[in-house]
Structures are given as structure tokens and as C-alpha cells.
Amino acid sequence: MLQERIPDLSKCVEPDRVRREVYTDPEIFELEMQRIHEQVWIYCGHDSQVPRPGDYYTVQIGRQPMLMVRGADGRISVLYNRCPHRGNMMCGDRHGNAGDFFRCSYHAWTFQHDGTLRSIPMMESGYAGTRYGRDNPDCSMKRAARVESYRGFVFASLAKDGPALAEFLGASRVAFDDMCDRAPAGEVEIVPNCFRVIQHSNWKIFLENQLDALHPSVVHQSTGRAAHEVEKQIEKRTGKAPLSYHMLSAFATVTIDKWDNFQTLNYPYGHCILTGYMGLRPKDPDTLAYEKVMHKAYGKQRTEEILAVNIHHVLIYPGLSVQSPLQQLRAVRPLGVNRTLTEIWHFRLKGAPEPIYRRSLAYYNLVNSPATLINADDLENFWKCHQGLASDGGDWVSFGRHHGHDVEKDGAVETAPNCGTSEAPMRNQMKAWAQYMQA
Numbered sequence: 001m002l003q004e005r006i007p008d009l010s011k012c013v014e015p016d017r018v019r020r021e022v023y024t025d026p027e028i029f030e031l032e033m034q035r036i037h038e039q040v041w042i043y044c045g046h047d048s049q050v051p052r053p054g055d056y057y058t059v060q061i062g063r064q065p066m067l068m069v070r071g072a073d074g075r076i077s078v079l080y081n082r083c084p085h086r087g088n089m090m091c092g093d094r095h096g097n098a099g100d101f102f103r104c105s106y107h108a109w110t111f112q113h114d115g116t117l118r119s120i121p122m123m124e125s126g127y128a129g130t131r132y133g134r135d136n137p138d139c140s141m142k143r144a145a146r147v148e149s150y151r152g153f154v155f156a157s158l159a160k161d162g163p164a165l166a167e168f169l170g171a172s173r174v175a176f177d178d179m180c181d182r183a184p185a186g187e188v189e190i191v192p193n194c195f196r197v198i199q200h201s202n203w204k205i206f207l208e209n210q211l212d213a214l215h216p217s218v219v220h221q222s223t224g225r226a227a228h229e230v231e232k233q234i235e236k237r238t239g240k241a242p243l244s245y246h247m248l249s250a251f252a253t254v255t256i257d258k259w260d261n262f263q264t265l266n267y268p269y270g271h272c273i274l275t276g277y278m279g280l281r282p283k284d285p286d287t288l289a290y291e292k293v294m295h296k297a298y299g300k301q302r303t304e305e306i307l308a309v310n311i312h313h314v315l316i317y318p319g320l321s322v323q324s325p326l327q328q329l330r331a332v333r334p335l336g337v338n339r340t341l342t343e344i345w346h347f348r349l350k351g352a353p354e355p356i357y358r359r360s361l362a363y364y365n366l367v368n369s370p371a372t373l374i375n376a377d378d379l380e381n382f383w384k385c386h387q388g389l390a391s392d393g394g395d396w397v398s399f400g401r402h403h404g405h406d407v408e409k410d411g412a413v414e415t416a417p418n419c420g421t422s423e424a425p426m427r428n429q430m431k432a433w434a435q436y437m438q439a
């Protein structure tokens with residue numbers, strides 16, 4: 001058993017390295033689901049995914065199939081997707097509208113949108129004198145222990161105790177503030193479909209890659225160079241290449257040494273932020289028209305504050321990666337020790353002109369979608385990492401880059417100046433992992 005092989009899980013994590021079993025051991029994976037994913041706040045979805053009463057969207061939290069549903073009173077509930085009668089899955093579709101109430105497809109027990117039992121066929125004659133009936137909570141659909149949302153982003157925790165959502169998110173709330181503040185109407189709307197990718201690698205490998213500033217100019221260099229070549233040719237012919245070329249060519253023009261100019265900020269609970277951006281504050285007519293709309297909504301000074309927020313990436317441990325300036329969000333759903341689902345979403349800034357949405361869509365398609373070389377090159381490395389870690393070629397994964405140079409400040413760990421490629425974010429994630437796993 002695991003306890004005999006690895007008597008002390010904390011021995012798996014040292015400040016600058018981690019045992020490979022952390023990524024490959026199925027029993028550690030089960031413990032992670034119990035102690036991390038089924039405890040902490042996990043992102044379910046955005047409230048614009050379920051705009052009308054009865055709308056539901058299914059979502060995986062740890063190993064639990066859940067659904068997020070809007071009630072007639074507008075409130076969102078998160079329920080286990082399971083009928084309390086004989087265990088039938090309540091909603092077999094990924095999303096839909098339940099109508100005025102849920103009705104189980106097996107024996108027609110019905111439930112309110114908040115999961116409360118509504119009726120059982122011939123309840124009086126069938127259950128008189130038994131323990132079953134309206135007063136027994138076991139006859140209602142089970143709810144997530146806690147549900148909270150922040151600026152329209154809905155989270156659930158399957159544990160009744162723990163920090164409130166705002167406390168848990170802490171500084172990482174900036175992901176949602178930055179995204180929503182960039183909308184003249186102060187909120188975003190989900191684009192109602194996402195890409196789903198199953199990666200054949202452990203969930204932590206994806207998360208560790210998100211703030212890995214050393215890899216882009218290596219892994220994505222070929223794509224960046226190809227895009228840059230075409231960009232230059234178009235510029236020569238027409239004077240100006242479309243902005244979308246810049247989204248790709250930046251992988252070549254932001255060279256490996258320049259990534260050190262950025263900075264990472266590392267927070268409690270494993271959250272991390274990479275500041276610095278690829279210089280996306282262009283002066284093209286679309287941006288200027290958008291800035292005008294922003295001035296109207298917020299005034300000049302506040303607009304400048306909003307557009308000056310300089311974030312490349314926010315990682316909300318253990319399941320969310322957000323690129324707020326371009327309204328991109330990726331949710332990580334572990335399926336097994338070597339299988340990970342990512343949902344790749346993007347959002348529309350309410351009140352912003354259409355070209356600004358097209359920019360977000362372009363980034364979504366060119367950088368984050370499964371069709372791009374960017375994503376494909378990342379995926380290949382994730383798979384190769386998992387293959388290597390499953391071998392006997394070594395026991396440790398190294399997170400030693402710039403170790404010893406981190407600066408503790410106001411409860412956060414900052415990388416020292418000119419250490420943007422530090423592996424501090426990976427160290428921070430594993431520190432949180434070890435704390436959760438010891439619980």
C-alpha cells in the first residue's frame with residue numbers, strides 16, 4: 001500500500017525538487033482528488049452559461065459528476081448529478097434546460113432546481129410508514145457543500161469547512177477583475193462553447209507549464225518564426241500586418257532573455273501571477289475606438305488604470321488558468337493519473353466594439369485552440385514529460401531555477417528582478433500541494 005511505500009508524503013516534496021511518483025502514482029492521484037480537488041474551491045462555470053431558470057451545465061469536480069443549475073429565483077445551485085432513488089444520473093446531456101423541475105428518466109421522481117424532492121409517483125401509497133418521503137433529506141438531490149461566485153464566475157467546494165471564496169482567491173481575484181473591468185459594462189459573457197482536450201499526462205504538468213516563462217521561446221519558437229516571416233512579408237507589401245500575426249510572432253521576437261524581464265508573484269494556496277505582457281496596447285483604429293467607449297463608461301483616469309494592468313497569466317490552483325487581457329480561461333479537470341481534460345473558454349467584453357471580441361477570438365483560435373501549433377507543441381511536451389516520469393530514469397523532477405533568490409513580501413513570494421524564468425511558481429504550487437496532502 002501507498003502508506004508503506006511512501007510513509008511520509010511530505011518527503012515527496014523538497015523546496016527545489018519533487019519525487020516523480022507525485023505525477024505517476026495512481027494512489028497519490030486518488031488522495032489528491034480527496035484532499036485537494038474535492039475540498040477546495042473549484043471553478044464550475046460562468047453564470048451566463050445558465051441564463052434562464054432551469055438551465056443547467058454539467059461539470060466534473062474531482063471525481064464527482066456535478067451540475068450547475070439556475071432556479072426560478074435566479075439563484076445558482078451546484079448539485080451532484082445523481083438521483084437519490086437508485087442512483088441514476090439526473091442529466092445525461094452536457095447542458096440543457098430541465099424545464100420547471102428535474103425529472104429522473106428512470107422512475108420519474110422529480111426535484112426542484114435546488115435539488116429538493118418535489119414528488120414521487122404514488123408517494124402516499126408507496127411510501128406510507130417508511131423512512132422515505134419529503135421530510136427525509138436523503139430523498140433530495142445532494143448539493144455541493146458550498147457555492148459562491150465572484151463577478152459572475154461560479155465556484156463550488158465539496159467540503160463544508162474552509163476559507164470563503166474571496167479569501168481563497170486572494171490576490172488571484174485580479175484575473176476576474178481585470179477581465180470584467182476591461183468591459184465597458186463591467187462584466188463579461190461566455191461564448192457558449194469551448195474546446196475540450198484530453199491530455200495524456202498528469203494534471204500538474206499542465207499547470208506547471210502555464211507560468212513557465214522559459215519554455216515559450218523554445219517550444220514555440222518555430223511557430224513564432226514562421227509567423228514572423230509572413231508578418232514581415234505582409235508589412236512589406238501593405239505597410240501593416242494584422243494584429244493576429246503579432247500574437248504568434250511574439251513567440252519568436254520575445255527572445256529567451258527577454259522573458260527574464262517579467263516577474264512572477266506567488267501566493268498562498270498555490271496561486272501565481274506572471275506579470276508583463278507581449279506589448280498588446282496597440283494604437284490601431286479598433287483599439288482607439290474601444291478606448292473611446294471605455295472613456296465614456298469609466299472616465300479617462302479610470303480607463304488608464306484599467307488598461308494599464310499588466311498581467312500575462314493568472315494561475316488559480318488547482319484548476320484554473322486565466323489570461324485576462326484577452327479574456328481566455330482554461331479549466332483543468334483531472335480524469336486519471338495520466339489523463340487530464342482541459343476546457344478552453346473565451347469571453348466577450350460586454351459593451352465593447354465587435355473588433356475587440358474578434359481579437360479575443362483570434363487569440364483563442366491561434367494560441368489556445370487544439371488546432372494551433374502552439375497548443376500542439378505544448379501537448380507533445382506534456383505527454384513526453386509524463387512518459388519520462390513513468391520511467392526508472394530518475395527519481396526527481398527539478399524546480400531549482402533561481403532557487404534561493406525569491407523575495408518574501410507582504411505574504412507573497414516575488415521573484416527577484418530579472419528572474420522572470422524562475423521556477424518559483426512550480427515551487428509555490430508544490431508547497432501548496434504538500435500542505436493540502438498532509439491534511
Ligand code: FES
Pocket residue numbers: 083084085086087088104105106107108109
Ligand atoms: S433512479 Fe431516479 S427515479 Fe428511480
Ligand SMILES: [Fe+2]
Pocket residue numbers: 209215216219220374378
Ligand atoms: Fe506553451
